[in-house]
Amino acid sequence: MTNDMPEPPSHLTFYHTVEFAPGRRTAGWPVIVPIVEMISDAMGRLDFRGRRVLDIGCRDGALAFQAERLGAAAVIGIDVDLPAENIAFLSLALRSKARFERHNLYGLKPESFGLFDIVLLPGVLYHLRYPFWGLRLVRDLLVDGGTLLVETATFADANALPLLLCPTGADSPYEPTSCTFFNIKGFTETARSLGFAVVDQRSLMNLPPYDSAASGPLPIDRTVFTCTRDHRLDDAKLMDYWDGQVDMPGLPPWTALPR
Template identity: 45%
Template sequence: MDENQILQQLEKHKFYHIIQLTENLSTPGDPVAVPIQDVPLRALRTLDIKDKRVLDIGCRDGLFCFEAEKLGAKEVIGIDNDLSMAAIEFLIPFFNSTVKMYQLNLLDLKPETFGMFDVILFPGVLYHLRYPFWSLKLIKDVLQEGGKIIIETAVYMDDNQKAMLFCPIGSESPYEPTSCTFFNLKGLMDTLLSLDFVVEDIELLHNNIDLLSLAPEGITYSITQPIKHWIDRATFICSKQPSIEQPRVMDYWNSTHDVHTTQKL
């Protein structure tokens, strides 16, 4: 396919991701999103992807799917609740890619849908979710023990002393109406820990705080100076580990139990 033919194909589709096609041509996506996407892309390149099964949640045009494939993934599946025809009709054939994409809402994802995955990519989705805790639980259920997840999301920056969730609706959202879930850093880290995800690394888009790594409890952080409440972007690399929370607390959350009967946690 020569450059004129590629340009003709590009005119047929709408793109969100900017994906390099040739030395001179790339898809005409949103340049504002590129610095945000670059952080989880860097995180992805630090992982051992070779021969792994990878799931990209909210894959859109496939920027992260194709990168995982380049890194040697055995199988890459992307899901999105608004499937990209640009990816299906043009990009996958253009790259002669084996990536598979499906129109699927995260809330319909189950282990029997595609099986279990070694790596899950979850960039730019969490802050859009009306049911964030349940969604993270569904993701946990399709990730292999010891598997890795990369989460990139908008976060609410405050003094970070309490685990918080800012959940605006409508015009109160700092972005737009579908953006309704903004954890602060402690809130998301504590939530992930309660779901057996150990945070191994965090990178902020605007690095105005110091993040201090303390093993074995995980990563903590300190605010170096008072800051106004605002929205930043954060990328988390996490691994799924055996149950971290107290077993009886997990029973209380997830199943029937005798906590009230025995008065024991």
């Protein structure tokens, strides 16, 4: 980072607030600053040294750059709507070696970029209409024992049941692209069923749980989940069934009914 870096071109609008020269920052969205800080804090509790890292939904790349600062050996950032000029400006300013590509999460395969020790999935899950499938694809990108760091908007309730609130249109507590709000139990059990153990979880606001008798907006918090990929959790038969592989011996009797 050097002082002689010019200001970003005036036509660029930034999502992330990133220090690009000593004491000078991009004009990102103020509302997401505490969320990015929470994610950075969770990243600080992991060991990035020498690791291969994938940042899914990287936007301007703040968290990919943070992974690099924490010692990652290789960092790839992907986003379906990659702001290429923002990334080019920040990569130059920070002398980053991270690689960024426009890519859809749903198109990610192990062959796309290889396997990773750490996958970051911040601020994306609540935008996914197919969240289970997204997590299922991410599972196959991690080495056994690897870490998935998910940050997402969570529905604050008493966690008696594993729930997914899935509002559409004007019912979304954010805006219409935001349609997937797990409660903490819902995310934790979903992750486990897909072979991830949630080893740490922290919420930003720790809101009081939803009270159906009360009026007012739905209590939507932000939560960061640190998950370990653990092959011992895999129930291969069940996973195959969920993937649509039903012609297998030993599955429930209805799968043998004539179709």
